[in-house]
Amino acid sequence: MNLRTPILAAFACAVLTASALAQSFSFSADSMTGSMVSGRERVVLKGRAKVVSDGMIISADAMELYGLDFRYIECTGSVSVQDDGRGIYLSTGHLFYDRTEKLARLTGPSVMEDRENGAVIKGNFIEHDDKRQTAIIQINVRIIKDDVVCRAEFARYDRASSILDLSGSPWVRKGSDEYRASSIRVNLDSDDITLSGSVSGSVSSTTPTAPSATPTTGSASAPVPVQPVPGAPETSGGKP
Numbered sequence: 001m002n003l004r005t006p007i008l009a010a011f012a013c014a015v016l017t018a019s020a021l022a023q024s025f026s027f028s029a030d031s032m033t034g035s036m037v038s039g040r041e042r043v044v045l046k047g048r049a050k051v052v053s054d055g056m057i058i059s060a061d062a063m064e065l066y067g068l069d070f071r072y073i074e075c076t077g078s079v080s081v082q083d084d085g086r087g088i089y090l091s092t093g094h095l096f097y098d099r100t101e102k103l104a105r106l107t108g109p110s111v112m113e114d115r116e117n118g119a120v121i122k123g124n125f126i127e128h129d130d131k132r133q134t135a136i137i138q139i140n141v142r143i144i145k146d147d148v149v150c151r152a153e154f155a156r157y158d159r160a161s162s163i164l165d166l167s168g169s170p171w172v173r174k175g176s177d178e179y180r181a182s183s184i185r186v187n188l189d190s191d192d193i194t195l196s197g198s199v200s201g202s203v204s205s206t207t208p209t210a211p212s213a214t215p216t217t218g219s220a221s222a223p224v225p226v227q228p229v230p231g232a233p234e235t236s237g238g239k240p
Contacts, residue, residue: 025099027051027065034065042066049075053099056083060095073097079106086130087116102130112137117162119145119188123155133159141166145188149173152184162188176204 030047042065049063051073061077074096081090081097081104092110097103105127106112112121112128112135124139135157137143143150143157143164153168163185166172170184172193182197195201 025051025053025070027063027070029063039068041068041070043070055085056081058095058097069099071098071100073099087114088128088130089113089115090126090128092126104128104130109140114157114159117145117159117188119143119157121155121157135159141168146191147175148186148188148191150184150186164188178202 029045034043060075092106093108123137152166152170179201181195
């Protein structure tokens with residue numbers, strides 16, 4: 001089956017409105033191959049492929065839709081997701097999306113913009129769980145909000161509470177202050193920073209208070225001193 005975009009869009013809408021799950025689901029592309037038979041749904045869209053589902057627009061060079069009522073969507077090549085209602089925008093080279101669980105997995109260099117909270121999240125793997133309003137980010141993690149810049153190898157972001165948990169050589173810069181620890185928690189609403197484990201940092205003399213620091217197990221109970229970080233990442237130009 002090979003249909004041009006206008007015909008495909010109309011045909012897809014007519015077929016898919018039969019199920020409750022697909023009432024707000026439609027797709028279009030330059031060409032389509034595959035099967036629409038119930039129980040064996042599987043189609044491949046190529047060229048300006050687009051899916052509209054529950055107010056979310058997914059665009060890519062190519063897509064594969066499969067599963068009951070086309071529950072699963074896999075996208076490749078210049079993938080973008082626009083969700084104005086939730087303020088979420090995604091871009092990646094490969095996307096897997098479960099329409100029932102509202103779960104998106106981005107692999108390869110990827111970006112998630114949480115415009116509702118003003119945060120930009122980058123990593124080589126991002127899993128966004130819309131039902132739980134959480135995101136897991138792994139490998140080359142970079143998170144930016146206003147003058148707070150975070151780096152780590154692993155992060156968990158709770159959108160509902162704006163809490164960011166970092167681990168795997170985490171580093172945080174807030175203005176001219178820099179912090180390192182075994183794990184770091186950042187409240188992106190209040191800019192509060194909590195350091196846990198072996199902590200260190202450099203704090204500008206104009207900073208009124210330093211973040212709280214929890215010593216590692218077995219450390220002395222005295223406050224952990226904040227000290228310069230040898231080999232801290234360069235911050236030339238004010239960019240991460």
